[in-house]
Amino acid sequence: QKEVEQNSGPLSVPEGAIASLNCTYSDRGSQSFFWYRQYSGKSPELIMSIYSNGDKEDGRFTAQLNKASQYVSLLIRDSQPSDSATYLCAVNTGRRALTFGSGTRLQVQP
């Protein structure tokens, strides 16, 4: 079992819709969780962090964490074509270094 799992996609949504990206992790001791966005040919860019159960909102982005289910999600409201990218889930598993999922490719159709 991979430490951090994501559906590779592509996830295709129409412009203006809500995109829902999901991630599961295996280490129950994980303490911090991050979402990165990576455009093709570019480096990962941090967009959200979450540390406690529940929702955290930042603009059009909402991160959701459920430690009991070992599940993290990212919602993108009012999706725009510029949101088309690969979204990486990253988890601090206690090794003091982030472990990344393989990423979900999001396509927002104009």
Add this chain to the structure above:
Amino acid sequence: DAGVIQSPRHEVTEMGQEVTLRCKPISGHNSLFWYRQTMMRGLELLIYFNNNVPIDDSGMPEDRFSAKMPNASFSTLKIQPSEPRDSAVYFCASITSGGNYGYTFGSGTRLTVV
């Protein structure tokens, strides 16, 4: 703030040659990480340093890979001899130690070994 600076941006080399990748972390960041990204394996941690000391090098694939951090503002990742399977994008990232914050990544070095 210039961000994390990596060089070169692209490197094409022949199998068997030595390759050196360079990284300058953000000033004040005292943890530095080297990751490798491929389509097949995604982002993999190779090694990380805290206060210039290597903490976890369990991700270094084999003895052909070595990394150093001689001071707080510079790190190198060396591959000797290089092989075609080393072709990947190599990212350096830094963070303030002790913080549970996301990393800042450099622009990466795209390595092609032919």
